[in-house]
Amino acid sequence: MTPIIEPIDLFQLASGDRLAIQVYKFRGQNSGKKVYIQANLHGCEIVGNAVVHRLIEYLSDVPQEAIAGEIWIVPTCNPLATNQRGHFYATGGFHAYSGEDWNRIFWEYEPTKAALTHFVQQHFESSEGAIAQAYRGQILAAFKQELAKQERPCGVSVPELFRSKLQSLCLDADYLIDIHSSSNDGLDFTYYFPNRETEAGWLGFDYAILLEQGGDYAFDEAFLWPWIELEKAFTKAGRELRLPIDGFTLELGSGMKMCPESIARGLAGIKNYLAHRGILSTETPQPSQTKCLSSKNITRYRATVGGMVGDRLPLGSPVKTGEKLYEILSFNRQGKMPEVLTINSMIDGIVWDHAISESANQGEYVMSVLAIN
Incomplete structure (x- = not known):
């Protein structure tokens, strides 16, 4: 199938030039979940671009009826960082102007304890689907208020402008995959969050590393942590709840390198996960023997x-x-x-x-x- 290709304006440079990203949208014939996949948030971590390129090529050959729902893919999702250099070295892990880590800048929905308790009381007997729809509505409404800050005469910072563009693409998604690598030389693995160890295994890595707490405002965390807090609040109230919403960071090999083995493993893992989630019917999902361990x-x-x-x-x-x-x-x-x-x-x-x-x-x-x- 042919994707819908949509350029998204980011912000204007002093020279008058404008930076942009491009979204490749694969919409299946049948309705279903939304998946958001991006690569190269840190400028020196380039391997994910090859992974999503191969995924785009693969999905372009898949019939529309083989996809349930939609898959949105964003390569080179941070062009300012991708193009940043210090002599021979790609230095785009941090915003050169403010010094901020590009993966510690994201807006996160953080309801008060009272608001979360009220929501649980309101929806304690509701179906999972109704709970997810209502809570997502709250997240999007709060995000809309966050976006309104950009209209003020005082403006907002470059990281705030940038994050709003990426998060406007993904906050309504069900599954999110953010592709990174080590900034150094590292092994392939995935990060996952509490109660997602089974799902992490479908990505097919030897190891998955648990991130046990929020507060870092990383991309996957800002997406998923509000849902984890909601699940915790339901559990505290006496109802076990595990919503079908996931967020993962894939760590594929080494910075500034395009390792063929890491590319192949990343592509295979994403396809396997999509098949497991019922989004891609051209693949038969295969379980793995992933070892889930704490970051500690x-x-x-x-x-x-x-x-x-x-x-x-x-x-x-x-x-x-x-x-x-x-x-x-x-x-x-x-x-x-x-x-x-x-x-x-x-x-x-x-x-x-x-x-x-x-x-x-x-x-x-x-x-x-x-x-x-």
Whole structure:
């Protein structure tokens, strides 16, 4: 089927040029859920663009009757960050003007405790569909009030302008997938939120990492966390509720790189998830043996002295407590010979992530280990 292609204006630059994104909308023959997928929110994390390109190509060959609902796809969703450079390096993880992390800027619906309690009381006996419709209506009404701030003479910041454009595309979605990579060198995995471990498994990764609390205003969190709070409020009132609304971040490999294996895994995982959700009938969903672990299982190692990092264990390598992770060559200004220090693992696990630089000031990030037991 041929997608509807819609350019979306973002904001105007000092030169007079305007930045824009483009949405590819695949609307199935049958009604159903809405999926929103985007890539490249952080400018240096480019691999998702290849994933969504292949997904667009795949869906373009799928008959309209094979899709139930609609799938919206946004590649290069943050052109300002994608185009940001410092010499050879893509530096678009943060807004150059304000220093804000592009994935910590998003508006989140945060009703008061009293308002949430009132909603639960009103809808305690309602169907899941009615609850979702009513709560989504509240979210969209609050978002409309947020958008009204842009009409004031004082204006709003670039991150606020930008986030409003992306969130206007996704807040009415049922399922959201935000494709990232490590900004360093990392393994493929997905982040998921409470009570979504089963659904995370349908994305087909070896590991899924649980984000247990809100407050970071990341894209997937800002989308899903209001729904998690609603589910918690119903549980507290005596009704177990698990709404069919999901938000995931896929982490595919390394920053500034287009790893073929990560691209293939990301594409396969998204297709499998869409099939599992009944949106795509051309695929047969296959369960996986995803290991779901807490983000607290990750130990991040920072340089205990300044120097040059060497002999690091490769990504994915198993390691035992007390075994060597890396060496650091440390120079001094005390009239002494250079020293090579060995850093050993504090836990059993696997090597999860490497800093992209092998030069580290004291206190800077070197690598991570994930405890998998």
